[in-house]
Amino acid sequence: MPDRIVIDNCALATVDERDTEYARGHLVLAGDRIEAVGEGPAPRDLPDVVWRVDGTDHLATPGLVNTHHHFYQWLTRGLATDHNLFDWLVALYPTWSQIDEAMVYAAARGSLAMMARGGVTTAMDHHYVFPRGAGDLLAAEIRAAAETGVRFTAARGSMDLGTSQGGLPPDFAVEGTEEALTATEEAVDRYHDPSFGSMLHIAVAPCSPFSVSTELLRQGAELARRKGVRLHTHGSETVEEERYCHERHGMGPTDYFRTTGWLGEDVWMAHCVHMNDSDLAAFADSGTKVAHCPSSNARLAAGIARVPDMLAAGIDVGLGVDGTASNETGELHTELRNTLLVNRLGPHREKALTTRQALRLGTFGGARALGREREIGSLEVGKLADVVLWRLDGLGHSTIEDPVAALVLGPPAPVTLSLVGGRPVVEDGRLVTVEEEAVARGARHEARRLARIARG
Template sequence: MRRVVEGAAVVTVDSRRTEYPVGHVVLDGNRIVAVGPGRAPDELREGAEVLDAAGCLVTPGLVNTHHHLYQWVTRGLAVDATLFEWLTTLYPVWAGIDEDAVHVAASGALAWLARTGCTTTTDHHYVFPSEGGDVFGAEIAAAQQVGLRFHPCRGSMDLGRSQGGLPPDDVVERLDDVLTGTDEAITRWHDPAPGSMVRVAVAPCSPFSVTGELMRAAAELARARGVRLHTHLAETLDEVDFCRERFGGTPLEYVEQLGWTGDDVWFAHAVHLDDKAVRRLGETRTGVAHCPSSNARLGAGTARARDLRDAGAPVGLGVDGAASNEAASLVEEVRHALLFARAAGGPQALTVRGALEMATIGGAQVLGRADEIGSLEPGKLADLVVWRLDTLAHHDIADPVAALVLGSAPPVELVLVDGEVVVRQGRVTTVDEHSLAVRAADVHRSLVRKAG
C-alpha cells in the first residue's frame, strides 16, 4: 500500500539535517520512497492514501533504548527511595511475576510508548521466576500485537544477597541456566534480516547483581551469536562505591576488563563517569542509553550526554522502567534531556535539534540500526510520527522542532511502524486501551498482595 503524508513541516534528521517548512513523505509498503518539499509528485499520489497533514510536524519514529516493560504493573511504589532502597522494596513484588503478568504489563507499556511517538523499543528483562513460565516470549508476543519494532534484551542475575549482591537469592538464576536460556532465546526469536521486527540482545543486569564470570561468559556468547550487549552501568554513586570496594576500580574499568566495550555494547544510564571514562566510551564507540526522567526520579544525577556525544559515543534516550518513571513517555524524555543538560551546563549544552537527534538517529546508532531507522530518507523503513502542532498549546510557537521539544507533548495524529498504522488521532489501533488499563490494575493488586 502506498501512503502519502503531505502539507506538514518535515524534519528528516538525515546526515545533512534537511528540513522542509512544508513537505511530503511517501511510503510504499514498509519503505520510504520519497521525501521532499511541497506537495508529493502526481505520479506518487496516484492510487495512494493521501493524508493532508497541514498544521503538523513529521519526524522519524522515536527510538527507546532502555526499558523494563514488566514494571508497568508495579508503578507508584517506593516513590521517595534511592535506587538501592527502591530495588530492595520491589524485588519481592517482581518475584511474583509470571507470563500473564508480563504480557499485560508489556502490552500496556508498549501501547503507551506508541502513544508518545515511539516506533522502536528495547526491553531489559532480567527477572525469571522459576514458576513464571515463558516471560520472555510473553513480552515478544505483546510487541507483535501492539506493532512496535522490538529489541528485547535477555537479562539475568546470578549474584544473590548471600554472595554479596543486592537481589534476594530467590530471584537469581544459576550461571549455566542463564547461558542456556539466553542462547535459546536468540535461537528462537532473533531475526538478523534487513527490516527485522525482533532482534535479541544479551543483557546481564548490573555489576551489583551479576558475577564477573557471567559478565565475561555473556560477552563471549553474544559475540559468538552475533548479537548486541546491554547492561546497567554507573547509575548511582552507591554503584561506584560498590565497584571500587569489591573490584578495585570504577564500574567502566571493571566491565571493560570483562570484554564490555565496543560498538556492539550499550550501557543504560552511565551517569557517574569521569573524564577518562567518557573518552574511553567515545574511543570504543560504546553506546549509552540516557534516561533523564528515571535518573531524576531516583535522585541519581544526570548523564553527561553532551560530553559523551562530543567524545564520539552514540547516545540515545530511554524511559527506563515504568516503576522508576511512571510517565513512561518517550517524547517527554526529549524535553527532559534538553532541560537537564542546560540546567547543568548552560543554554548551549544541548540544542533542541540535538535532543531530537538523540531520540531518533542517536537511538538507531545505539541499537546498530542507523542504516534502517532514525531518519526520513528514501530506502529506510517506514517508521514515522505525525505530531499535531495546530493546537492552542503549540500553534503560535515559531519553530516546529521547538514546539515539539520545549512545548507540552503534542497530540499524535499518526504513528506508522513498518508502514502499518499503530496510532491514529491519539488512539492505539491495535489493542483496547481501556481493557488493558483494567487488567494492569488487577495484576498490580495481585502482585502486591502476593508479596505480602
C-alpha cells in the first residue's frame, strides 16, 4: 500500500465542477494521488499514515497552474519601466540576445522558486531567444524545474522574422526557419512525457505574429499535431500588433492565426487583449484557450482583456505571470487578486468576476489550458496530489471570514504546505527542494554579468 498523508481540520475549496467547498474538511493523499476529499475529520484508523497535518485556520486548494512565463527575464527586471510592448521589446532585445546557459539556468531557478514558494505546482515557460553558441538553454530550464520539484511545460519558442524581413526583433536575435523547426522537434522527441502524472511536457511555441514568419507558424502547427503536443504563442496583445497584422497580412491576428492552423483545442494563446466579438466566437468555436496575464497587461499598458466575455462564451481561461521584466513580482497568487480587480475596471464592473472565478482561473482554468484537466486543477479523488495549504490566521487574513475571499482579496497568503504528487515542495513558507538564498545569489550574479556584457 502507498504511504498516506492526511490533512485535517482545514477549509477546502475543491474547484470541482460543482465548486464544492467544506468549512472544515479533510484530504487523504495516497502516494501521488488524492484518495479522499470530504467534510469533517478523516478516519482515525487509516493504515500507512506517515504524516498527519493539522489544517486548522488554513484553506486547502488545488496547486496553482501558471500558463505563461518567460523565465530568462528574471535577470532583466526593473528595466524600460515606462514603455509599451513594442518599445519595451526593442529596448531589451539587445540585452536578451546575450544570454547563455548559465544565465538561463539561474533565471529559471529564480522564477521557479518564486512561483513555487507562492503555491504554484505546475509551471510553464515560453522560451524563444536562442543566441548562437549560448549552450543548451531549454535543458537548463528543464534541469531547474526538476530540481525545484514542480510539474513543467517547456514551450520551445522561436523567432525567424528579423527587422530586415519586416519583423520586430533585430536580425541577430532570430533563428532560421528550418533551424527552429528542427530544434523544436528534437526537444519534443527528447523530453516530452505524455504519461499520466508526467513532470514534463513540451509545447511548440513560435513567438508572435510580429517575430515569426507565416511558414514557421504553419509548419509549427503541423509539427505539433504530428507529434501530439500542444501549441502556444502570443496573440492580440496590443493595438500595435493589431495594426501590424492588418498592414502585413490584411487581417487581424485571430483571422491570421486561423489561416495558419493556429486555432484549435490544442492551442492556448497568451494575452488576447484586443479581441472583438468575432474573435471571441472563433476561439469558442475552435476550443482555443487563453492565458490571461493581468499584471503584465497593465505594466505594458496593453489594455484589459475581455475575460468575463470569454468565460460567457465558453472559452477556457487560465492565468499567467508572464515574464518578470513586465511583472516584477514573479508570483501567480497575486494574479488571483489582480485579475478580479482589473476586470472590474471594465464594462462589467462589479459583475465581472467573483473570488471563486478568480481561483478557478488560477487552478482548473490553467489545467485546461495546458491540457491536463484530468490530472490537476481540482481536488478530486483519483487526481494527482498537487495541493496547497494556505495559512489564513495571521495579521493579513484573520478578520476575513470567507477563506476564498481572504486568499483572493487579501495580501499574499503564506504557504504552510505545498505538495506536488504528494511530495513537499514548500513547508512553513520555505522551499524545501532548493536553498532560496543560493538561488537569489546565483540569479544576482548572472544578472550583473548579463548587464556588464550588454553594456559592452
